[in-house]
Amino acid sequence: MKQLFHSVALISEKCIGCTKCMMNCPVEAIRVKGGKAVIYNEKCIDCGECIKVCPYGAHISIKNSLDDIQRYKKKIAIPSVTLYSQFGKNVEPDVINEGLLKLGFDEVFDITFSCDIASETLKKDLERVEKPAISTLCPTVVRLVETEYPSLVGHLVKMLTPIEISALIIREKYKEMGYKNEDVGIFFLTPCPSWVTKISEISKNENIRINGAIPISDIYPKLLKHIKGRADDKNSFISRTGLMWAYSGGQCEAIGIENSISVDGIKNVIKVLNDVENGRLDDIDYIEAMACPNGCLGGLLLVENPYNAERITKNLNSKIDFTYKIHDFSDIESKLVSDEESSEHRDTQKISTNFESAVKMIKSMNKIINMLPGTDCGLCGSPSCKAFAEDVAKGLASLKDCKFLNEGGFNNEG
Amino acid sequence: MEELLSVKYDVVSGDFIRGGEASSNLKKLLNQLGVRSDIVKRICVACYEAEMNIVIHSVGGYIEAKIYNDKIEITAYDYGPGIPNIELAMQEGYSTASDVAREMGFGGGMGLPNIKRSSDEFYIKSEVGKFTEIKIIIYFN
Numbered sequence: 001m002k003q004l005f006h007s008v009a010l011i012s013e014k015c016i017g018c019t020k021c022m023m024n025c026p027v028e029a030i031r032v033k034g035g036k037a038v039i040y041n042e043k044c045i046d047c048g049e050c051i052k053v054c055p056y057g058a059h060i061s062i063k064n065s066l067d068d069i070q071r072y073k074k075k076i077a078i079p080s081v082t083l084y085s086q087f088g089k090n091v092e093p094d095v096i097n098e099g100l101l102k103l104g105f106d107e108v109f110d111i112t113f114s115c116d117i118a119s120e121t122l123k124k125d126l127e128r129v130e131k132p133a134i135s136t137l138c139p140t141v142v143r144l145v146e147t148e149y150p151s152l153v154g155h156l157v158k159m160l161t162p163i164e165i166s167a168l169i170i171r172e173k174y175k176e177m178g179y180k181n182e183d184v185g186i187f188f189l190t191p192c193p194s195w196v197t198k199i200s201e202i203s204k205n206e207n208i209r210i211n212g213a214i215p216i217s218d219i220y221p222k223l224l225k226h227i228k229g230r231a232d233d234k235n236s237f238i239s240r241t242g243l244m245w246a247y248s249g250g251q252c253e254a255i256g257i258e259n260s261i262s263v264d265g266i267k268n269v270i271k272v273l274n275d276v277e278n279g280r281l282d283d284i285d286y287i288e289a290m291a292c293p294n295g296c297l298g299g300l301l302l303v304e305n306p307y308n309a310e311r312i313t314k315n316l317n318s319k320i321d322f323t324y325k326i327h328d329f330s331d332i333e334s335k336l337v338s339d340e341e342s343s344e345h346r347d348t349q350k351i352s353t354n355f356e357s358a359v360k361m362i363k364s365m366n367k368i369i370n371m372l373p374g375t376d377c378g379l380c381g382s383p384s385c386k387a388f389a390e391d392v393a394k395g396l397a398s399l400k401d402c403k404f405l406n407e408g409g410f411n412n413e414g
Numbered sequence: 415m416e417e418l419l420s421v422k423y424d425v426v427s428g429d430f431i432r433g434g435e436a437s438s439n440l441k442k443l444l445n446q447l448g449v450r451s452d453i454v455k456r457i458c459v460a461c462y463e464a465e466m467n468i469v470i471h472s473v474g475g476y477i478e479a480k481i482y483n484d485k486i487e488i489t490a491y492d493y494g495p496g497i498p499n500i501e502l503a504m505q506e507g508y509s510t511a512s513d514v515a516r517e518m519g520f521g522g523g524m525g526l527p528n529i530k531r532s533s534d535e536f537y538i539k540s541e542v543g544k545f546t547e548i549k550i551i552i553y554f555n
């Protein structure tokens with residue numbers, strides 16, 4: 001298994017073992033062992049649901065801070081497009097970018113340029129992958145497909161995301177200017193923990209290396225100081241179609257794909273993927289699937305609520321009529337399609353490497369399920385009776401952990 | 415040869431909310447067993463279409479899957495009303511689905527042809543007023 005780093009982590013001392021995260025995890029990646037939550041790394045998709053629901057702040061996201069940029073001679077920020085919707089509707093992107101320069105960055109890359117390039121490659125991709133094509137902008141959705149829907153891996157589009165495209169362009173530019181790769185520090189200003197994980201994965205490739213991810217919610221207060229009271233009436237130089245990538249449905253809108261589905265929220269995404277797997281959506285061209293409510297504008301590390309943020313983005317868009325006319329990107333095109341087999345079949349559901357022993361385990365699982373009450377109470381430390389049976393069959397839990405079996409049922413009749 | 419494992423799921427007529435559960439349970443099982451993902455996909459499609467036909471067109475029935483070393487055998491059985499003209503029912507585009515089912519995106523008349531296309535062996539039997547039985551076999555490699 002390649003990817004073991006996760007940005008979602010647990011502070012054990014803060015966890016009281018309440019089972020809330022376990023019961024809310026959409027992929028049953030959490031157990032409670034010895035009164036503490038445990039995240040199963042191979043199942044975790046970094047959606048951040050556990051961070052959202054934990055009442056004690058025990059789940060956190062690993063991240064970088066502004067101090068980390070000091071290690072590099074050249075400090076470049078790639079802000080997520082969502083950044084421009086966080087400061088109300090009268091603050092121009094240029095003002096926000098200037099604020100970032102004051103925070104210590106040497107350059108703020110215009111990610112809407114990369115979004116416009118991504119739009120072009122995406123159009124071609126629709127012909128290249130199995131139908132319906134599934135978007136890869138959201139790393140959580142990609143991991144969900146890889147772990148829970150291995151048969152749909154061939155539907156994932158192959159384009160590089162705007163964030164990777166940005167890093168590629170920045171790295172090339174500074175190399176040409178004579179900088180050493182290690183002197184250039186590129187930081188993504190992220191709306192979510194999911195991208196923190198993704199960045200650590202892609203940093204293995206030095207051509208698109210991003211050196212860290214800083215949560216937008218962390219820099220927000222500092223940035224606000226430089227923005228307050230600064231109104232700007234001249235329009236910013238930013239792409240209207242690029243900005244659309246922020247909200248759910250925006251990719252399809254920017255590209256003009258009509259026969260598509262835009263689905264947001266991890267549980268809704270799961271429903272749609274089930275239908276894809278059953279063959280119900282074969283005649284659809286593209287599925288824009290995002291883990292957060294209203295797409296990235298619903299990211300966990302943002303400040304503004306996702307729906308007001310959409311209003312702000314659209315308001316901004318109505319004032320801009322500029323988009324990058326990407327006619328010729330042939331010089332970088334060859335690098336735009338992810339070359340290494342980035343999406344892989346992770347087979348995390350497979351319970352044994354050997355078919356026959358897997359059959360045996362399933363048989364014993366079925367026997368155990370028949371003994372259990374089916375109440376999914378979670379007291380055993382597994383999220384459901386079914387999951388518990390699987391854990392016992394795999395040797396990860398013991399039948400003794402079931403309160404129903406060992407205390408004569410919940411009513412203590414025995 | 416006797417099967418290694420068998421599972422059976424009841425399918426309730428008219429239950430669009432839970433319709434599809436049998437195939438998603440079966441999918442989970444096959445993934446646990448480590449069956450190749452392109453084969454899981456074919457099994458999924460066939461099982462789902464057969465399951466939804468029971469939900470939409472019949473009074474209810476069940477899906478039974480028997481897993482062998484090298485193949486899966488799925489039986490979709492329901493207790494009527496049966497199919498009067500199987501040859502017609504097998505034609506692409508032929509459908510008697512209700513308006514309700516059509517509104518939910520069913521009724522394209524593609525289900526049975528898709529089941530046949532997805533499977534390596536396909537058998538269908540029916541007696542009006544009594545039953546419909548579809549049996550399919552898909553090999554694991």
Ligand SMILES: Nc1ncnc2c1ncn2[C@@H]1O[C@H](COP(=O)(O)OP(=O)(O)OP(=O)(O)O)[C@@H](O)[C@H]1O
Nearest residue numbers: 467471503509510511520521522523524525526546
């Ligand atoms: N289990 C069944 N019991 C009775 N009639 C059936 C059954 N399965 C199929 N039929 C008949 O055969 C016809 C064709 O079935 P098929 O699955 O190909 O299409 P459909 O169910 O009508 O539409 P779709 O599967 O595309 O949603 C149905 O409309 C129905 O008249």
Ligand code: SF4
Nearest residue numbers: 138192291292296299
């Ligand atoms: S929808 Fe956007 S913000 Fe949410 S996890 Fe996915 S990439 Fe991150």
Ligand SMILES: [Mg+2]
Nearest residue numbers: 463467525526
């Ligand atoms: Mg049908």
